[in-house]
Amino acid sequence: MTWLSITIAGMITYLTRMTMITLISRDMLNGRIKQVLSYVASAVFPAIIFPGVFLNDYGNFIEINDPKLFGAAIAIIVGFFSKNVIATILSGLISYWIIIFVL
Amino acid sequence: MLSKNKIFKRGILDVAPHMLSVIPFGIICGAIGVELGFNPYLVYAMSLIIFGGASQIVFLQLLSGGASALIAVTSVGVINSRHLLYGAVLSEYLEKLSILKKLIISYFVVDQGFAESNKYFKKNKNQKHIHYHLLGTGITLWVCWQISTLTGIVLGSIVPPELGLKFAIPLTFIAIVVSDLKKIDHVVVMLVSGISSLIFFDAPLKSYIIISPIIALIAASILLWRKKL
Numbered sequence: 001m002t003w004l005s006i007t008i009a010g011m012i013t014y015l016t017r018m019t020m021i022t023l024i025s026r027d028m029l030n031g032r033i034k035q036v037l038s039y040v041a042s043a044v045f046p047a048i049i050f051p052g053v054f055l056n057d058y059g060n061f062i063e064i065n066d067p068k069l070f071g072a073a074i075a076i077i078v079g080f081f082s083k084n085v086i087a088t089i090l091s092g093l094i095s096y097w098i099i100i101f102v103l
Numbered sequence: 104m105l106s107k108n109k110i111f112k113r114g115i116l117d118v119a120p121h122m123l124s125v126i127p128f129g130i131i132c133g134a135i136g137v138e139l140g141f142n143p144y145l146v147y148a149m150s151l152i153i154f155g156g157a158s159q160i161v162f163l164q165l166l167s168g169g170a171s172a173l174i175a176v177t178s179v180g181v182i183n184s185r186h187l188l189y190g191a192v193l194s195e196y197l198e199k200l201s202i203l204k205k206l207i208i209s210y211f212v213v214d215q216g217f218a219e220s221n222k223y224f225k226k227n228k229n230q231k232h233i234h235y236h237l238l239g240t241g242i243t244l245w246v247c248w249q250i251s252t253l254t255g256i257v258l259g260s261i262v263p264p265e266l267g268l269k270f271a272i273p274l275t276f277i278a279i280v281v282s283d284l285k286k287i288d289h290v291v292v293m294l295v296s297g298i299s300s301l302i303f304f305d306a307p308l309k310s311y312i313i314i315s316p317i318i319a320l321i322a323a324s325i326l327l328w329r330k331k332l
Contacts, residue, residue, distance in 0.1 A: 001172060002141070002145060002166065002172070003145065003148075004172075005162075005166075005172040005175060005176050006145065006148060006149055006152055006153065006162070007152060008176050009152075009153055009158075009162060009175070009176045009179040009180070010149075010152030010153045010154075012176065012179065012180040012183070013153050013154070013155050013158065013179060013180070013183040013186070014209065014210060016180070016183045016184050016185075016186040016187050016190075017183075017186045017189075017190060017209040017210065017212045018190070018205070018206060018209035018210075019187060019190060020186075020187050020188075020189075020190025020191040020193075020194050021190045021193055021194050021197055021205050021208070021209050021212070022202060022205045022206065022209070024190075024191060024194040024198075025194075025198060026195065026198055029191075029194075029195065032324075032327070034195070035327050036320055036323050036324045036327065037188075037191055037192050038192075039288075039289065039292050039319070039320060039323035040188045040189065040191075040192050040316070040320070041217075041218055041221065041279065041280060041283070042280055042283055042289045042292040042293045042296070042319070042323075043188075043292055043293075043295075043296050043315075043316040043317075043319035043320045043323065044185050044188060044189075044214075044296070044316045044319075045214075045218070045276040045279055045280050045293075045296075046276075046280065046293040046294070046296040046297035046300065046315070046319070047296050047297065047299070047300035047311060047312055047315035047316055047319075048214075048272070048273065048276050048300075048312070049273045049276045049277055049280075049297060050296075050297035050298070050300045050301055051300055051301065051304055051311070052269075052270070052272055052273030052276075053273050054301060055301070055304065059304055059305065068267075068270055071270060071274070072273065072274070072277065075274050075277050075278070075281075076277055076281055076284070079277060079278050079281035079282075080281050080282075080284055080285075083281075083282055084120075085120035085121060085123075085275070085278040085279075086120040086123065088274065088277060088278035088281060089120070089121075089123045089124060089271060089274045089275055089278055090123070092270070092271075092274040092277070093268075093270065093271060093274065096267065096270055097266070097267075100265075100267070
């Protein structure tokens, strides 16, 4: 039963990946839609970032002094100026660890 | 003109930094699956069949929490429906590919790979063979995901929970969007998406993950419409 569920879940996931790539042709997207689509990254990723930063494992809001807030702020500043993915991730993690383990 | 090989390698290099978060997350996912009491082969098969990070954990957590298979499967579909948006964006750059190549490359569309390849595509629109970049990012993510989930399944939770490495996931996505923070319209769209995700976090079937982007894209189209007036 679980195997069947996984197979169906996999097929649905594949469909979500394949549908637009195979079905959309250039003339279906006018300039207006293309302009809106240029915001997809900015529209999708904050919905992963915000819960990951502002909520705890149980889905409740974290305290104002939670180390994740500090880590995220440092990562945004470092990322904005360095434009470097490794620097962004490491600066966020390290500042988070400093609060947890050192201070 | 870059060769196919060079574009493929460029894709690998562009997505490689994200392995800092993908690999620990994969290990955690594999370990959680086994800890929840599932057959290790089944936990690993999900990495092959679904190949979808967080949706794999949610699926197992729902089933072990007593949810019906229908709920678990639907949740995976809802969480992964964001790929529809990625596909719509990518379709423009992949339109010249044969249907078979489109069907193959689709399997490798993942968040970080989409993000990095989309950045490359925007800059190199007129280059030939740019889809090799998407293959480079996608296959790199695939290989690392297979190895890391397998590691978690075999070795268990070797990633100490005290390190809080789950926090690397939001950080990896911060690294992706941070360069757009200098554009005010993108900042507005990000805030709309982020705030919506907190408001709708408890909506059924984890649907906040697709509700929030849709609200944010509606906000984006309103911004575009106002710009034109």
